[in-house]
Amino acid sequence: MKAGVGFSCAPSSKKAGAEAAGKACCLLEKPVLAFLFSTDGYNQEDVLEGALSETGGSCVVGACGAGIVTPQGIYREGVAVLALGGEGISAVTALVQFIEGDPEETGRRLARNLLAKAPVRTGTVFVFPDGLANNISKMLCGLYEVLGPDFQYVGGGTGDNLRFIRSYQMTECGVSSCSVAAALVWGCSFGIGVGHGWRSVGAPLIITKARGRVLYELDEQPAFDVYSCRLGGLNPQNFAEFGAKHPLGIADASGRFIIRDPLKVLPGGAIQLVTDVPPKAVAYLMTAEKEDLLRVARDVATAALQVVRAPGFALVFDCVSRSLFLGNGPEEVAVIREVLGSLPFVGFLTFGEVAPYEDVPLFHNKSLVITVGGE
Amino acid sequence: MDVHLAELAVLYEVASFNFSGSEEELFRELVAKASRLFGARRIALLLFEESARPACYAWGFPEHFLQEQGDLLDYIRRNQGSPGVYVRDLEKKGTPGLLFLERKREFEGHERRLLDILAGRVAELLQVYFREKRLIYLSTRDPLTGLYNRAYFEEELRRLQKGRCFPVSLIVCDLDGLKVANDTLGHKRGDELLRRAARVIARCVRGSDLVARVGGDEFAVVLPQTDRAAAEEVARRITQAVEEDNARHPEIPLSISVGTATAEDPGRPLVEAYKEADDAMYRDKLARGAEPRGAVVRVLKAALAERDCAAMGHAERVKELACALGEAVGLSRADMDKLRLLADVHDIGKLGVPEQVLSKTSALTDEEWEEFKRHPEVGYRIALSSVELAPVAELIRQHHEWWSGQGYPRGLAGEEIHILSRILAVADAYDAMTSERPPGPALSHEDALAEIQKRAGAQFDPQLVEVFIRLMSERGPACRSGARGQPSAAGGSGEKEPRPWGPGCRPESAEEEGVDSRRE
Numbered sequence: 073m074k075a076g077v078g079f080s081c082a083p084s085s086k087k088a089g090a091e092a093a094g095k096a097c098c099l100l101e102k103p104v105l106a107f108l109f110s111t112d113g114y115n116q117e118d119v120l121e122g123a124l125s126e127t128g129g130s131c132v133v134g135a136c137g138a139g140i141v142t143p144q145g146i147y148r149e150g151v152a153v154l155a156l157g158g159e160g161i162s163a164v165t166a167l168v169q170f171i172e173g174d175p176e177e178t179g180r181r182l183a184r185n186l187l188a189k190a191p192v193r194t195g196t197v198f199v200f201p202d203g204l205a206n207n208i209s210k211m212l213c214g215l216y217e218v219l220g221p222d223f224q225y226v227g228g229g230t231g232d233n234l235r236f237i238r239s240y241q242m243t244e245c246g247v248s249s250c251s252v253a254a255a256l257v258w259g260c261s262f263g264i265g266v267g268h269g270w271r272s273v274g275a276p277l278i279i280t281k282a283r284g285r286v287l288y289e290l291d292e293q294p295a296f297d298v299y300s301c302r303l304g305g306l307n308p309q310n311f312a313e314f315g316a317k318h319p320l321g322i323a324d325a326s327g328r329f330i331i332r333d334p335l336k337v338l339p340g341g342a343i344q345l346v347t348d349v350p351p352k353a354v355a356y357l358m359t360a361e362k363e364d365l366l367r368v369a370r371d372v373a374t375a376a377l378q379v380v381r382a383p384g385f386a387l388v389f390d391c392v393s394r395s396l397f398l399g400n401g402p403e404e405v406a407v408i409r410e411v412l413g414s415l416p417f418v419g420f421l422t423f424g425e426v427a428p429y430e431d432v433p434l435f436h437n438k439s440l441v442i443t444v445g446g447e
Numbered sequence: 448m449d450v451h452l453a454e455l456a457v458l459y460e461v462a463s464f465n466f467s468g469s470e471e472e473l474f475r476e477l478v479a480k481a482s483r484l485f486g487a488r489r490i491a492l493l494l495f496e497e498s499a500r501p502a503c504y505a506w507g508f509p510e511h512f513l514q515e516q517g518d519l520l521d522y523i524r525r526n527q528g529s530p531g532v533y534v535r536d537l538e539k540k541g542t543p544g545l546l547f548l549e550r551k552r553e554f555e556g557h558e559r560r561l562l563d564i565l566a567g568r569v570a571e572l573l574q575v576y577f578r579e580k581r582l583i584y585l586s587t588r589d590p591l592t593g594l595y596n597r598a599y600f601e602e603e604l605r606r607l608q609k610g611r612c613f614p615v616s617l618i619v620c621d622l623d624g625l626k627v628a629n630d631t632l633g634h635k636r637g638d639e640l641l642r643r644a645a646r647v648i649a650r651c652v653r654g655s656d657l658v659a660r661v662g663g664d665e666f667a668v669v670l671p672q673t674d675r676a677a678a679e680e681v682a683r684r685i686t687q688a689v690e691e692d693n694a695r696h697p698e699i700p701l702s703i704s705v706g707t708a709t710a711e712d713p714g715r716p717l718v719e720a721y722k723e724a725d726d727a728m729y730r731d732k733l734a735r736g737a738e739p740r741g742a743v744v745r746v747l748k749a750a751l752a753e754r755d756c757a758a759m760g761h762a763e764r765v766k767e768l769a770c771a772l773g774e775a776v777g778l779s780r781a782d783m784d785k786l787r788l789l790a791d792v793h794d795i796g797k798l799g800v801p802e803q804v805l806s807k808t809s810a811l812t813d814e815e816w817e818e819f820k821r822h823p824e825v826g827y828r829i830a831l832s833s834v835e836l837a838p839v840a841e842l843i844r845q846h847h848e849w850w851s852g853q854g855y856p857r858g859l860a861g862e863e864i865h866i867l868s869r870i871l872a873v874a875d876a877y878d879a880m881t882s883e884r885p886p887g888p889a890l891s892h893e894d895a896l897a898e899i900q901k902r903a904g905a906q907f908d909p910q911l912v913e914v915f916i917r918l919m920s921e922r923g924p925a926c927r928s929g930a931r932g933q934p935s936a937a938g939g940s941g942e943k944e945p946r947p948w949g950p951g952c953r954p955e956s957a958e959e960e961g962v963d964s965r966r967e
Contacts, residue, residue: 176475193511213478220509221488272448276456324484325558327453350479352463354456356448430486430550432507
């Protein structure tokens with residue numbers, strides 16, 4: 073198995089795509105799959121066209137994010153490609169538009185499209201849903217319904233430069249929005265690590281009313297009133313700052329939290345979250361220090377690495393809000409690099425992360441997902 | 448997080464688990480909770496409610512997996528007891544079903560406790576759901592046919608009146624002869640006819656149409672967004688489907704009168720269109736005239752054949768003889784029509800005679816004979832209950848009266864007895880005498896005529912007997928088909944005593960009184 077990475081921050085979209093892909097593919101005889109990560113300052117069609125000019129007809133799966141993760145650090149603008157090839161490795165891709173009001177069917181359709189091209193029983197599915205879409209958890213539920221537990225699932229929500237307007241997903245067939253791009257890879261082992269580093273503070277909060285990404289009530293009160301009260305009184309104007317520092321955590325039976333990231337206050341005191349939240353659940357206010365997040369970055373990278381006997385590369389899906397929380401500093405990448413050593417890796421800053429705690433893919437916020445591929 | 452705090456949080460989620468809607472929705476909610484809270488990678492819910500085959504809801508079982516592993520229930524049973532498997536029989540909580548969860552890692556003690564609570568909650572919710580579903584079903588459906596009931600039909604008309612589904616067409620279907628079927632074949636068979644009619648009608652419409660049983664024997668079909676031509680095509684399909692169904696069930700054929708109407712726009716009340724369709728259905732019934740009567744007769748014949756196997760073909764032969772006699776005495780066309788119907792149904796009163804009496808091969812006891820003699824009266828009442836048969840009700844009652852006044856049930860004499868009943872009595876007697884019926888063989892044609900001649904002026908109208916004997920002498924023995932009742936070719940039978948005719952035998956004492964010609 074061989075992997076190559078390339079990065080470009082050339083101002084021309086096509087050139088950036090071609091440069092990054094050219095570097096990634098130059099050592100590969102015949103790439104099987106290229107992961108293409110871009111930022112929203114580029115024209116995505118041109119980025120893809122540039123990349124395709126270098127990938128030699130291989131499959132491409134891509135996502136636009138809020139930044140590019142490379143071993144050298146995080147870039148707010150740029151294009152990164154990780155190309156994969158070698159004996160025994162195979163891949164197919166699919167790009168499916170979100171079906172209005174039926175996210176589960178979107179997931180099922182995506183799975184069927186992948187299986188139609190590759191009737192395999194096992195493999196790893198890289199999923200890149202539009203991070204601005206509703207009910208991504210349900211989409212993953214539908215995807216899993218068709219593919220089942222014999223596949224691994226990993227990926228991240230696509231995003232923009234925090235303008236929350238539009239994000240892009242792509243495969244070798246084209247660029248889309250409000251869609252899910254996916255690649256199914258087999259003939260290669262993957263280890264997956266996921267973690268966040270947030271811990272609960274204070275008494276539990278009951279989510280008494282929620283629908284999709286909107287949290288209407290906590291403890292039978294307008295959500296913002298309760299949230300604000302717990303933090304000693306907040307001005308809605310400063311909500312983003314507090315939301316970034318105090319997400320909500322929802323516990324599972326093993327005591328693990330899945331994080332939900334508050335985005336803004338809506339009229340009437342509801343809070344809009346980045347991702348859908350389960351109604352009639354118990355949530356905790358979460359807090360973290362920089363050290364917690366960095367510690368977890370080490371744990372996540374280690375967990376992903378230790379599963380694979382002969383690691384060949386890594387992909388990093390890092391929530392954009394972690395980067396903001398860490399002050400856009402290089403520390404997290406440094407920790408990852410420290411663990412992964414010389415292993416080539418790229419990634420992007422995500423709007424939500426896809427990874428399982430057990431076997432089932434979950435959609436996380438404010439988390440770090442690393443997958444290490446190898447033999 | 449401390450596992451006990453997590454347990455409390457999950458406990459709240461599990462205890463507040465709820466859903467509104469379908470079983471599918473409940474399962475989706477269950478999957479969302481069980482996969483997120485417990486990391487379950489395979490989830491199944493099997494419900495054994497109201498069906499021999501369980502309703503299976505499964506998640507995490509790809510298509511190929513079940514093809515290889517076999518039946519889902521088998522898979523669950525094989526894996527029950529594994530550390531990473533949780534199975535709960537929901538029956539203990541009042542819902543016949545099974546909940547299955549599987550994950551790679553072992554379920555810990557506190558997780559199993561929580562899953563017990565989740566399973567209990569699922570069972571409770573399903574119990575309430577099924578109860579509500581049943582209530583809704585009962586309040587909107589006709590329990591016999593499974594079609595919507597009148598209340599739902601009327602509600603649907605009100606809803607459609609306000610909607611944008613015009614043109615709306617209505618078809619009214621009426622099952623002919625249901626009352627007779629109920630009275631003669633019994634309500635069980637009448638119910639079967641209704642169910643058959645319901646199936647036939649429902650098969651002819653789209654899934655978006657509504658079929659309701661709006662009365663005892665009346666069905667209505669609501670066809671949204673259907674113009675008059677399309678509705679008439681559906682009505683034609685129904686008529687054709689009835690014929691096809693009758694070919695499969697010739698023993699009791701269906702007869703359905705059909706009427707259609709269309710409301711082109713919301714300006715026309717749908718109740719008015721319904722009334723028009725109902726009127727059209729009645730016109731169809733009248734236009735087809737004999738057909739509903741034919742259906743009634745077929746039903747009665749079928750019922751009688753079930754009860755009195757010995758009488759097989761009897762009515763047809765009597766009809767032939769009676770019509771020949773009727774023509775010979777110059778009956779009008781209307782009377783001939785009536786005579787045919789009378790011949791078809793003259794014995795329907797035997798449906799009220801106990802089966803052991805009808806099928807008895809030895810002499811009847813006094814009590815049995817009295818029971819048997821009720822059949823003209825019973826036949827009269829059955830015929831009166833049907834519009835189609837009412838014109839011959841009185842004739843049925845009189846067909847065992849004697850010219851001499853010694854017959855039954857009322858002892859009418861001479862021309863007090865309707866001529867059609869008198870004609871039928873002669874034909875009936877001849878056929879009974881020449882039929883192979885227990886307890887002895889048939890009389891020959893000649894012996895039967897001699898016996899009838901002997902009873903002219905006593906049992907039979909002498910003038911009719913004269914015509915009949917002349918007619919039969921010209922015609923020769925009545926032609927028969929089938930294995931039963933071949934006329935005796937040998938003249939030896941003419942030497943025998945006159946034999947009882949008709950089913951059963953009257954006791955010696957009754958014969959001596961000259962009440963009937965039945966005797967040992």
